[in-house]
Amino acid sequence: MAGTDPVPAAGAAPRGGGAAAQLKVRNLEAWYGESHALHGVDLDVFPGETVTLLGRNGVGKTTTLRAIMGIIRKRKGDVEFEQRSIMRLPLHRVARTGLGFVPEERGIFASLTVEENLLLPPVVAKGGMSLEEIYNIFPNLLERRTSPGTKLSGGEQQMLAIARILRTGVRMILLDEPTEGLAPVIVERIGEMLKVLKLHGLSVLLVEQNFRFAARIADHFYVMDHGKMIDSFSVSELPARTEALNTALGV
């Protein structure tokens, strides 16, 4: 099995319009202590794409993002970002290659003000938003700039978590469950925000439970089960897949 591609559609042919994949993951395995969590994940994200990982709870979606980023160090296989393997880089060098990470728990720091939270991630490349632009898009962050980051509402914290990565100039964001626990109105706003990211040419690898939300913004989907990809299809194939997906996701 090693090295072969269990998902025939992945990476083959027209996706990305002939361009090389920006993120290329091959046969990625990962462990939490003794427990084997990923069993050979393959996936591609092409420049400018929004790709969503679907799957039930506990199948390894979050683990996949953490293993790509290098937060989980016990891993095997290969991760290439922009044609360069990032497997051997220490964690703090990964962001410097242009890959940003927004964790599931959002990672807003309680001992930092909103503005300190915004300014925390170092700028890694040109082309990021300025503080001013961010405040223009999120006026409530400006209003609350001196309050502790965790005093914001859940939705505002999610906006802050994404906004601070936009400042850094990364070219791809790994985004873990941005809509979790948020009210529908806020989910709507997060969706708008992701569309803005797309307009800016950022690629997004999104983990999402909310299938309807994902369906509206993603270009390509992967379905995960038991630590590997079991399906891969583009947004145009979505209508034909809906029934199979409902079974696979148990909705």
Place this chain on the structure above:
Amino acid sequence: MIFGVPLPALMGQLLIGLINGSFYALLSLGLAVIFGLLRVINFAHGAFYMLGAFAAWMLLAYAGIGYWGALILAPLIVGIVGMAIERLMLRRLYGLDHLYGLLFTFGLALLLEGTFRHFFGTSGQPYTAPEALRGATNLGFMVLPNYRGWVVVASLVICLGTWAVIEKTSIGAYLRAATENATLVQAFGVNVPVLLTVTYGFGCALAGIAGVLAAPVFQVSPLMGSNLIIIVFAVVVIGGMGSILGAIVTGYMLGIIEGLCKVFYPEAANIVVFVIMAIVLLLRPAGLFGKET
């Protein structure tokens, strides 16, 4: 007379309390900074304090460098020693139980103290205050030895300066954020391993500077650190592990309480800190400034 105690006597003890409090504050601040980020209970802290005092003494004895030069150089030396130890040894223990860090630094303290005892014995080396700070000033209600006044002012400036750097600057924001979630800060592209090294070195340098300040007050002796560090750990427990402001405030407060105790109930002066520690542990186990979890 206040409560039957002559004013100069009261003020004298208050000053001694404030001086001791200055050292408690400087040392517990370093411990709090280190514990906050590295989660290491730095038992070698007293040894680094002793190392600072000896560095000052050696700079004078072997290189002819006086107090003011030592005030800069000795903390630097101690900081560099601390960074080397973090980089070469302490770093290997991060993935393990906190107990290993404590045992390692405890062993390190014994090693450092033993080495200095071997070469210098247990009797102290004298170190005189610099020319400019000798003598005393009559404040009217008491006579203040200039050097002691300087110690209080210097430690206040260093403590408040450290607090301001941690709370108000972007470097401090990295430190605070990494204290909460080091992995995420590293995933943002911050070189956290270097931050850990520098933080440990800085905490040790604070102990070193306390050692230089202490050199003219107490004698420079291999055991000066272990005499002090037990009380400082009690201070840290009372203030709450990891709280920066808590460490500073509690340090001065307990020094003063100890001083007052010497006036009003001298029999208890040596144990008052530990009595307070026991009470705090009963009523507020996380410490006065610590967050209950």
